Amino acid sequence: MINNKKYLVSFMLLVASVFTSNGQDDMDKFVSNLLQKMTLEEKLGQINLSSGNTGAVLGGGGEGQLIAIKKGEIGATGGSSFESIKKIQDAAMESRLKIPVLIGLDVIHGYKTIFPIPLALSCSWDTDLIERSAQIAAKEASASGVCWTYSPMVDIARDPRWGRVSEGSGEDPWWGSQVAKAMVRGYQGGDLSKNNTIMACVKHFALYGASEAGRDYNTVDMSHLSMFNGYMEPYKAAFDEGAGSAMSSFNLVDGIPATGNKWLMTDVLRDRWGFDGFVVTDYTSINEMAYHGLGDLKTVSALALKAGIDMDMQGLGFIGTLKESLDDGLVSMEQIDQACRRVLEAKFKLGLFEDPYRYLDENRLKNEVLTDENLEAARELAARSMVLLKNENNILPLNKKGKIAVVGPLAEATGDLLGAWVMYRNRDIVPSIVEGIKSVGGDDVEVLSAIGANLTNEPNLRKSLSSPFAMFMGEKMVVDERSLEVLIDEAIAVSADADVIVAVLGESTAMSGEASSRADISIPESQRNLLKVLLKTGKPVVLVLLNGRPLTIEWESENVPAILEAWAPGTAGGNAIADVLFGGYNPSGKLTMTFPRSVGQIPIYYNHQNTGRPFDENNKFTSKYLDISNEPVYPFGYGLSYTSFEYSDVEINKSKLNGNDKLIAKVTLTNTGDRAGEEVVQLYISDPVASISRPVKELKNYKKIMLQPGEKKEIVFEITPDDLKFYNSELIYDWEPGEFSIQIGTNSQDVKTASFVWEK
Structure with missing residues (x-):
């Protein structure tokens, strides 16, 4: 650990009266005390993620960047190496208030020990190992001074033409939620102030995976029902798991860019979901709102702040225009203070005010990076x-x-x-x-x-x-x-x-x-x-x-x-x-994203809604292609083994249920081959009659089972009314009584089915 006596003396004089622990009250007192000492320019600096306005390279630790940090013009920046990050924090300790810099980096699927791409990780169907990969990435990155990662990407994607499907967990919102929670746990651990954890940043909020034509940075247009039932669940799951930050997406939401969308950033994220972290833009996404036709940089910067954005990544809109917008009455000091407060709170939670060098540890850098243990974990996860x-x-x-x-x-x-x-x-x-x-x-x-x-x-x-x-x-x-x-x-x-x-x-x-x-x-x-x-x-x-x-x-x-x-x-x-x-x-x-036969089938995904004219090979006037099958080459959930598995019929404890009853579903799985192997047993639920049209089926649970040759095992699932819930036309999350079916099988197509009725 690096000691800096000059910093420690100044720090103690500033905060000795309020800093006693990492509790919420102490954080509130500390941040409020610090805000009172800050000038407007220093507040705008804190909500500026940038290399500075001097032409320095982002995250490079160049002289221009260091000068800007000393002036209090930069609150966060990218991190490139132990040496450059130390220079950045040294420069921060020479600023008037000595506020540490938040160091972020794209630690997406590993730092120096590189794990499989996230789409591949999701195909392991092993949340413990996925969490472990994020934990190892956090340990390695944090030793260099990085304390914040622009990950996990939890966008649901149903168009494989989009290159960024590689960064996500595929097409299913339930499974994407399980992966999102595992990644947040892995990065953040149980205590963000520990020097081997880093803050997660959930991206891209929201709907970026539905980019039209599969073309990056393109627009998105969908109903609120589609948003909440098909895309929003993984974001909420990550925030519920305690993710400390979020990143706005480039795309439109309801015709308004996400970065300037108050309904999205405040009404949904904060008021509806209770998120209390900070929101950073994606790279220059404030500036890009001008291309969407919402005004010049001054106008869109004010729009972003009022929408609920707390930090401007590299656009220089906040630091360059908000003072003038404040003078003109376009934004308020309360709005600037709120954004600044959230950034300072993140630094407090990370322990940076207690020790700005806590994430710079040469001993850990030598002994915890690219270790044999880390490489073995990467090898195991790659195979799985x-x-x-x-x-x-x-x-x-x-x-x-x-x-x-x-x-x-x-x-x-x-x-x-x-x-x-x-x-x-x-x-x-x-x-x-x-x-x-x-x-x-x-x-x-x-x-x-x-x-x-x-x-x-x-x-x-x-x-x-x-x-x-x-x-x-x-x-x-x-x-x-x-x-x-x-x-x-x-x-x-x-x-x-x-x-x-x-x-x-x-x-x-x-x-x-x-x-x-x-x-x-x-x-x-x-x-x-x-x-x-x-x-x-x-x-x-x-x-x-x-x-x-x-x-x-x-x-x-x-x-x-x-x-x-x-x-x-x-x-x-x-x-x-x-x-x-x-x-x-x-x-x-097992695949977490469908493999199409042709790009002409895209978007293609298993949990689609039905058509009023389902496919019938004997009737021309049904939903089908003239030249190819409707079915994919490989469906969601598909994957073979060197052994073989056989499923029994599904048994349920009741065919009629009421209220808070529990449905117990059982299936016997048998390894019918000559090798030991693991099978991902998947549970889907269908809701054929509802107040809105529902997907043909939805993944709701799974179990990964190891069986020896000839071994059989009874697999038991417990289903409650929570598994039946969806957002109705009024965006109320609830379940409706009626007929349902469960399907258990080896993939989304090859399943065994049982039906039941559930009344309230």
Whole structure:
């Protein structure tokens, strides 16, 4: 821990009379006392997340930024390293009131130990491990001085063209809520003032996952019923779990940008839900309200403050215009004080006033970052996040003997295993899939490899993947300049004597994530052509997919005998993929986002509402496509194992219930294969008659069960009226009496059903 005697003396003189503990009363007294000492300029500085107005780089600790901090012009900034963050806090201790700076960073799925992307994590259906990943990320990041993360992203997403589906937990609001709570617990722990926890920031509030056409930064338009029943639940769950902050989204809500939407930021977030943390904008989202047609920077800055925004991220609107708006009567001092108070309260909760250097710990930085234990946790989570999509003739698991050809433009990738939003990308410690197969396979396995094809030959995509932005968000595309014929011939040559071919295809890191929307979400043509050549060899082919979103892989599903969805698996991903391929881990992941057949089906999700003319293959005038099936390639909840499971019929304790009765539903699960394995038993509820049209089914619970070969187990679920609740047309959250059905099964389509009546 760093000691600063000059700071401690000044600090004690300022707050000795009020600072006694971390209780609510002490915080109120301390913040009120401090607010009385602050000038207007200092208050505006506290609600400014910025590099300053001197041209310094955000979070870089440059001289211009440090000068602005000393003047009290910056309340929060980004963090890049131990050294730069220490300089930032040193500068804060030279300011008049010595208010520490809040240090934030995009710690999305790990700090230096990188875990699978969040979409992959959600496919593990293991909230304990998901919480652990956030806890490890918090421990690593906090040692460098970071005390605030712009995570979790809890946006519900039903359009895989949107690149940021990689950052969320898929399409289901109930499951998204469980993941959101686990992430908040992992980051914040039980005590935010501990130096190994960091404050969570729930984003993007709200509805960003419903961006039109799957295009990033685009508009959103939906009814309040759709909002509350389909999208809002994970945000509320994260806030109920105690998340300390929220981030506004770029999109419109009811025609008004979220950042300037008082109904959203005050009426819903604070008055309805009781959130008492602070709200920061997304990057320059105040400024961007001008493009939505709401006025100049002065106008939209005042609008954001009055709506309930507490901190302006990098837009310089608050610090640059609110003084003039105050003079003109457009905003009040009470509104400025309220925003400033919430920011100061966050710093108090984090213990920064007690010790501004509490999150700078060189000893922890040396001993708690990239440890063997952390890397092992990353490897375990990566394996558990993978989803076995197909395994014809039990090609998998592979034998640890013979020759394996590992072919594809991602076969020897390292950085592309990490996924988007990795601020400290260290390729040198990442084993490739080729290296993982060699290591896990052992001495009796001979591994041959070839690129076979470039990632893509499509000109527009190539240009995007070769841009400087691709380097910032992921990996710049490396192009092999040899001819297509040479690349294909090399792949055929290494495959000629192989017993099995592992084709590693899909997306590079830069092809998903922020600002990485794709209109065509198929495997690029260059890679599909390679796959066709490999299949023509007659060798068994295993397709390993690396990607950050569901892909349109109908052709691959029909023609490739084995497919493993590995996502972007993180630092230990190469070894984890090999663990699964060789059977060291029996895959148990289940999809949390539907895989469409075609982009023409999008949006596609399991919990849709029904149509008045449901599909009937014998009737032309029903809801269907002329050219493809309505059904997806792989539904929500889908995932195979190296063993097999059988479900009995569902048994319920009552067919008629009243009031606060409890419904007990049972199903017997049997492992009918010859390997031990885990199954995610999923419970869905349908409400076929209600005051509003309800989804065809909704996930309400699950249990992940390990069974030995031949073992059977009775799985019991308890259902209460709380599981039947929804928002009605008056936005009242309640349940209605009537007929219901429960469905229990291995995915959202393959279920066993029982019906019952529940009266009030």
